[in-house]
Amino acid sequence: MKITFTLNSKDVSVESSPDARLIHILREKFGLLGAKEGCLQGHCGYCCALLNGELVPACMLPVFSVFRGSVTTIEGFRETPDFTDIEKGFIQAGVDPCGYCASAKILTAHKLLEKNPNPTEAVIRKAMAGIVCRCTSYSALVEGVKAAAANRRVRSHGKYR
Ligand code: FES
Numbered sequence: 001m002k003i004t005f006t007l008n009s010k011d012v013s014v015e016s017s018p019d020a021r022l023i024h025i026l027r028e029k030f031g032l033l034g035a036k037e038g039c040l041q042g043h044c045g046y047c048c049a050l051l052n053g054e055l056v057p058a059c060m061l062p063v064f065s066v067f068r069g070s071v072t073t074i075e076g077f078r079e080t081p082d083f084t085d086i087e088k089g090f091i092q093a094g095v096d097p098c099g100y101c102a103s104a105k106i107l108t109a110h111k112l113l114e115k116n117p118n119p120t121e122a123v124i125r126k127a128m129a130g131i132v133c134r135c136t137s138y139s140a141l142v143e144g145v146k147a148a149a150a151n152r153r154v155r156s157h158g159k160y161r
């Protein structure tokens with residue numbers, strides 16, 4: 001079956017079994033390796049991408065579900081000023097996520113800041129709870145998201161709020 005969709009702002013199509021997992025299509029057919037294969041059961045968050053602007057686990061989505069939709073991976077998101085705000089915020093707070101969770105943490109922070117430009121620690125912890133990570137401090141991650149939020153507010157409003 002030919003599946004057409006938008007991938008990182010480009011129209012694409014792929015021949016695939018309709019029930020192939022989106023994560024495999026992204027990685028194997030398009031060479032987009034930012035989203036990782038972790039549990040493949042919807043638990044770890046490492047595979048996340050944006051589908052029509054919403055955060056989704058790409059391991060749980062059959063590729064037919066993106067037909068005529070719009071998928072953004074970390075590779076596409078990297079080109080946006082929103083990414084730069086988060087990258088800078090993470091650096092400011094000393095957050096250095098590994099290759100497995102970086103895409104998930106950045107896209108999750110982005111979606112959180114879209115809905116809540118000034119999230120509390122509790123809200124940030126809740127948003128990040130879906131990403132399995134036992135190797136870095138969640139306190140630093142909270143500070144990183146707060147710094148990212150401040151960066152985004154400054155860019156959006158021209159001053160610190
Ligand atoms: S690989 Fe998709 S949630 Fe773990």
Ligand code: FES
Nearest residue numbers: 097098101133135
């Ligand atoms: S899983 Fe990536 S830093 Fe912990």
